[in-house]
Amino acid sequence: MDRLVIGTRRYSSWSLRGWLAVRAAGLDVQDEVIALQGAGQTSEIHALSSNGLVPFLEHQGAQIWESLAICDYCAEFAPALWPENRIARAMARSISAEMHAGFRALRQALPMNLGRERRPRNTMSDEVAADIARVDRIWTEARERFGAGGDLLFGAEMTIPDIMFAPVVSRFTSYAIALSPAAEAYRLAMLSQPLMQEWARLAAAEPEAWHLERYETVV
Numbered sequence: 683m684d685r686l687v688i689g690t691r692r693y694s695s696w697s698l699r700g701w702l703a704v705r706a707a708g709l710d711v712q713d714e715v716i717a718l719q720g721a722g723q724t725s726e727i728h729a730l731s732s733n734g735l736v737p738f739l740e741h742q743g744a745q746i747w748e749s750l751a752i753c754d755y756c757a758e759f760a761p762a763l764w765p766e767n768r769i770a771r772a773m774a775r776s777i778s779a780e781m782h783a784g785f786r787a788l789r790q791a792l793p794m795n796l797g798r799e800r801r802p803r804n805t806m807s808d809e810v811a812a813d814i815a816r817v818d819r820i821w822t823e824a825r826e827r828f829g830a831g832g833d834l835l836f837g838a839e840m841t842i843p844d845i846m847f848a849p850v851v852s853r854f855t856s857y858a859i860a861l862s863p864a865a866e867a868y869r870l871a872m873l874s875q876p877l878m879q880e881w882a883r884l885a886a887a888e889p890e891a892w893h894l895e896r897y898e899t900v901v
Contacts, residue, residue, distance in 0.1 A: 684711040687738040689718040690892050691885035695794040695849030698881060699749035700737025702845045705877050706763060707756035711741055717892040750782045753842045763845075765836045770828040774836060774843045777820050781846040788813035794849050795897045796885045798856040804901050814859055817850055822864040833871035840875060848872060 686704050688697035704711055716736065732738070732747050739746045739755070746755045757763040765771045787809035824835040824843065832838025835847075851872040854861065861869060872878060 684709070684741045685714045685739075686711045687714045687716065687736055687740075689716055689736040690888060690894075691715065691881060692796045692888055692892070693718060693794055693894065693897055694736060695789075695852070696735065696749045697737045698794075698849050698852070699845050700739060700752045701881065702840070702848055702877055703749075703753040703756040703763065703842070704739065705880075706840055706845070707760035709741055709756065709759060711739065715888075717889075718894065750778060750842075750846065753778070753845055757842065762839060763842050765828065765841055767828070770836055773824065773828065774841060777824065777835075778843050778846045780820075781843075781850070785813045785817070785850075788817070788850070788853070792853040792857050792859075793897050793900060794852050795856055795900070796852060796882055797893070797898070798900075800855065800858040802858045814854075814861075817847070817854075818862050818865040821847070821868045822862055825864055825868060833868065834875075835868065840877070844872060848878065851878075 686700060688694060688701055691697065701713070732745065735747065737747070737749055737752055739752050741755075744755070746752050753763065765774050787807060791803065791806060791810045821835065828836045830837065834840060835843045851869050853859070854869055855873065
């Protein structure tokens with residue numbers, strides 16, 4: 683059976699990326715959701731995935747892990763997931779890789795929690811503020827240079843950079859992060875995307891027993 687193994691939708695930012703890519707590419711795979719235990723302790727994932735993490739995709743004999751690799755694999759079936767223009771595509775690849783590898787302070791201070799509704803953190807470090815400012819600049823520059831014709835980073839259609847930044851859109855929403863006008867408009871545009879709304883609906887339907895105190899009690 684072709685499948686995409688993901689973690690709790692409420693919390694799993696990496697799973698959101700893999701799921702968006704698979705759905706945007708139209709791959710015929712079944713979702714297999716595993717409730718996360720936190721801190722890498724979910725033994726069921728270790729038994730399935732080569733690196734012990736989600737997302738993990740099995741499709742037509744291929745096994746793919748790491749969200750950026752899944753995105754690139756999906757682009758083989760849906761080439762429009764990367765911008766057609768060479769210069770735009772170069773930027774798209776660069777910012778996707780930057781998101782995949784960086785922003786550690788932001789990730790740690792603002793964990794994804796789709797159940798948290800526009801509630802700021804009490805304090806944030808300078809490192810977190812710098813990460814937020816960098817994301818704002820990336821979104822603004824991409825929109826200014828390549829966003830004509832639509833509301834997303836590279837136009838009207840969702841591309842891999844949008845997918846890679848989707849969890850940050852969620853985080854900025856949950857923690858009521860103040861953004862520049864251009865970045866705020868992009869945040870709202872992403873939240874209105876049908877796939878983002880579908881993920882949110884599926885997350886809201888998950889059992890309350892899957893909630894983890896470590897994420898629900900962030901102040």
